[in-house]
Amino acid sequence: MWNCLRGCARFSSYVAIVVIAVIALASCGRKDARSILPDGLKLREGDIVFRRGNGLTSRAVLAADRHGLYSHVGMVVDSCGVMMVVHAVPGEPDYEGDPDRVKMETPEKFFISLNADIGEVKRLRGDTVAPAVAAREAVEIYRRGTLFDHDYDDSDTSRMYCCELVMHAYARAGIPLVGTFRHEFRLPGLGLIRCVLPSDICNNGRLATVAAF
Structure with missing residues (x-):
């Protein structure tokens, strides 16, 4: 019983780490996202x-x-x-x-x-x-x-x-x-x-x- 509980705890910790890592990577991706449109480019309707x-x-x-x-x-x-x-x-x-x-x-x-x-x-x-x-x-x-x-x-x-x-x-x-x-x-x-x-x-x-x- 005790071994089972310890195994479940380790698995839960592993899942939590994976979830945190995925969220962190997604957040980094959003923070690093930028527009590749050149600054100052003048667009016209119909372009x-x-x-x-x-x-x-x-x-x-x-x-x-x-x-x-x-x-x-x-x-x-x-x-x-x-x-x-x-x-x-x-x-x-x-x-x-x-x-x-x-x-x-x-x-x-x-x-x-x-x-x-x-x-x-x-x-x-x-x-x-x-x-x-x-x-x-x-x-x-x-x-x-x-x-x-x-x-x-x-x-x-x-x-x-x-x-x-x-x-x-x-x-x-x-x-x-x-x-x-x-x-x-x-x-x-x-x-x-x-x-x-x-x-x-x-x-x-x-x-x-x-x-x-």
Whole structure:
């Protein structure tokens, strides 16, 4: 009996140490997190922002995208005079029970090092009207509470994935960013999907690089 109690005590102590270590590591990760967005970078509404993530889905996207550096894309919008980023993203809840959805957040949070290893900002050449129209469309998509499209079906805009949001918003502004080609590959747990990838947008010749970091 005494040996059993001592064994239980040792096991409980071990579990407590492991839990404390995990919490400490998580806290360190949060404290060390920083935005990779360069200080002083002036963003405009309609700018297209790219980042390369470090999660499982990001790695799967990069493995399928032989011509790309990035796994995720969003759009800069003007929210009451403040530049924000609208993007469709899974697995980044803001609160318990938060569904995968189209979000609006600060550029600094979009480019937080927890979710971004590298990034780039691109801008439509020689046009300020279409980007503003596209940005307003992106805001409307956000305000509708649009959920993330886990089927990656850009023929149905009731739900959207990241590339779909950007290309749809610009298409509504009269600027087609991509053609009809779609990549086919498998994502963990989703099977075969057919979709646009960030490189299809990033490599559009009408877009100029504002900053890469």
